[in-house]
Amino acid sequence: MKEPGRSDIAEAYRSIQSEICERIESADGKGQFSTENWEHHGGGGGTTRIMQQGAILEKAGVNFSGVEGVLTKEMAEGIGADVSPFFATGVSIVMHPHNPHVPIIHMNIRYFETTEGTYWFGGGIDLTPHYVNPDQARFFHESVKKVCDRFDKAYYPKFKKWADDYFYNSHRSETRGVGGIFYDRLTAGEEHSKSDILEFSLAIGRLFHEVYSELIALNHGKPFTEAERQWQLIRRGRYVEFNLVYDRGTRFGLFGNGRVESILMSLPALAAWEYNHIPEKGSPEAATLAMLRKGVDWVSIGK
């Protein structure tokens, strides 16, 4: 079988974007994704789809891009590649719900190649509950693990640890949320063909709407207080800190003259910073903070 080329991969990713938007509109029940097509200065372009003020989702972005460019020295160093023309395609998603009992979710699948013939896949999916619910964190990790295991039993443990290390606000010694998986530089080898790796990333893309629709259904009807809303805004502040201080995709995009509004769609509609906010001992907020640690074995939690 012929291995997929860049346009096959871009097409498959574009389809995943449409599929996800349809499913999420149906889960939200009211909000619609706007559609903006844009061009990249170096070649190619993308489609940014945004829902603002849906019934359940306060702000949700599903971005597809397939762009060409030339790596600057700074960008090349950042990703450990040579300075050369490149092609990159991917789907990137962040969703911020109204209700603090519905978690924030992020998913990204991407493919990168240089004209030198180097290529790799990267991506991940991770969950950021404002209130950690161990049963739902386990459900999320079990679902992710199931997809990983179908492709390679080694994936989940390796990529789960990678997510713990990556989605980490080191200045606060806090993980961003309950993690998930993060992978990078996956390329064909003895065990997996290029097609296999593409299929793995598409499976992660499809998992996204299944698992998030379920998490919405479980939580969106729960009542919440003003204090819980304020805690949500503070947790969103931490999300902003991670994305602007550390996130490689964000910084790569901003410094590489990417389309700012598509890159920063990940930022919430509203976020708060209170000086030295420390949750009350024994509160659900304190319990959440205590669980934002690396190395938690979420698939076994509560079992």
Added chain:
Amino acid sequence: MKEPGRSDIAEAYRSIQSEICERIESADGKGQFSTENWEHHGGGGGTTRIMQQGAILEKAGVNFSGVEGVLTKEMAEGIGADVSPFFATGVSIVMHPHNPHVPIIHMNIRYFETTEGTYWFGGGIDLTPHYVNPDQARFFHESVKKVCDRFDKAYYPKFKKWADDYFYNSHRSETRGVGGIFYDRLTAGEEHSKSDILEFSLAIGRLFHEVYSELIALNHGKPFTEAERQWQLIRRGRYVEFNLVYDRGTRFGLFGNGRVESILMSLPALAAWEYNHIPEKGSPEAATLAMLRKGVDWVSIGK
């Protein structure tokens, strides 16, 4: 006359902190600064003073620090110094008002020395109006220029340009606000003694409360709409972007294991991100955006 040593400078900066907090409490009329003393892991410490939910100021931070440490390789490269033990003292201020017609303001004065005997002063003051008022921007720049001119006629033009270049959200091609001055690496030479430079920084510190009290008095009684409040929250979002993506002091602090809550006191109580927000043509918001450019000659504007 004996030149000031590190403890003289730290003492003078600590006094400026107290003076500023007193004057700003009086300008606010209701809010009080809390006081938190903290220690630095490497030696020394600081005092962080915060006002939250004052009558006029929604969140204001006035931080003093006088800390010892050892530059990591990363930190040393970031500031172009050698890896060595250092002492750093300074006052750093950011104030976010409730009323969108009152500008955000930032001031910083700092002194840095290594055990190798190298030292320098740095600092600046800059204004970030949510709505640019050219008369008030001129008043601000004239006031800053007057202080600079007392010490050196070359300071204002040089440091004004430096602020334009420094307080710049390059991913948006927008200045953070109407600028002011930014300076770094000021050290004694033929023209200025160490005492002179210290005096210059103290004069900037005193200018801060005079000029900001005036800007509060001019604007805090103006009525504002929900739409103007939302615009303020969006402008605050840009402020967050600058501080987390570019600001050297913030990143130096976060990566150098500084006290997170004192570093991030600069972030507003609340900030917003709307996807692809473009102000209406001819609106005051569009007029403001058009003025957020480098190289505006604010001391002559409207004259």
